[in-house]
Amino acid sequence: MTAYLLRRAGGAIVTLLLASVVVFLGVHALPGDPALALAGQEGARDPELLAAIRERYGLDEPLPVQFFAWLSQVVQGDFGQSIRTSLPVVDMVAERVPVTLQLAAWSLVIAILVGIPIGVIAAIRQGKWPDHVGNALTISGLSVPNFWVGLILITVFAVNFGVLPASGFVAFTEDPVENLRHLILPAVVLGIGLSAVIMRQTRSSMVQTMSEDFIRTAQAKGLSEWSVVVRHGLRNSLLTVTTILGLQLGVLIAGSVVTEQIFLIPGFGKLIIDAVATRDYPVIQAVALLSAVAYIVVNFLVDVLYTVLNPRVRLEGGAA
Known part of the structure; x- marks a missing residue:
């Protein structure tokens, strides 16, 4: 290992x-x-x-x-000074990173809570109406652009019903409730596309896993359907889903650029848009490089998690 x-x-x-x-x-x-x-x-x-x-x-x-x-x-941890504001780039980035991390975390939670259950249900009801509904939701989630979903959600929940704010951001330390209210809509916008990917991969992996011999053995032993599906089927299928989650970090970062502009959230995405508009090289370089670092680190952590979920990787690594 x-x-x-x-x-x-x-x-x-x-x-x-x-x-x-x-x-x-x-x-x-x-x-x-x-x-x-x-x-x-x-x-x-x-x-x-x-x-x-x-x-x-x-x-x-x-x-x-x-x-x-x-x-x-x-x-040395020094990204220079912003050409536009003359402020240290590290301070500018440090101010924006927590905002985007909160948005990405809530988006990931929504995607997992929606994508995995629907993917599992579609797999165990393959060819039946839950499977068809799941496929339709997957296609819709992958096809509909973020900006359109964002505008629809703003129109419905902010303008028509007035239950959620249309834009802005409140720090968690200032007011946790308002922080959540301001992040719900943008998190849903980002989470929809990611949940569609997770849904598709979960279904595909579950269909393959449920056809394995050890699943038939578990069924022959008289285990409940819940035990067979969750303890045996889903646990083994999570290997593929975990890998996909690591690869989707880039999608979250790219999606946050558009989403933060729509909802006027002062995060990473808005920072890079402003920097590109003014040709602020130090800021652009810092944001792009830190995004790459985050992508690489998350995928390395996924590799580590993969060794935990898949004992064969540990054995092969130890033998190498």
């Missing part, structure tokens, strides 16, 4: 280094000049001012020099 985890950790480090290169080059490939954005309309006509701005932020250096200077700072 130790050898297996060490291989995974080494692969994660290599992936992170490659991700840092891609993030840096991708950000600098964006059209536009941050110096022009900072100088404004009047200053854009002043070559000396533009040169001073580029020199101050290191924009006049060759890309390799800029990259290694940025990477050396990042390793």
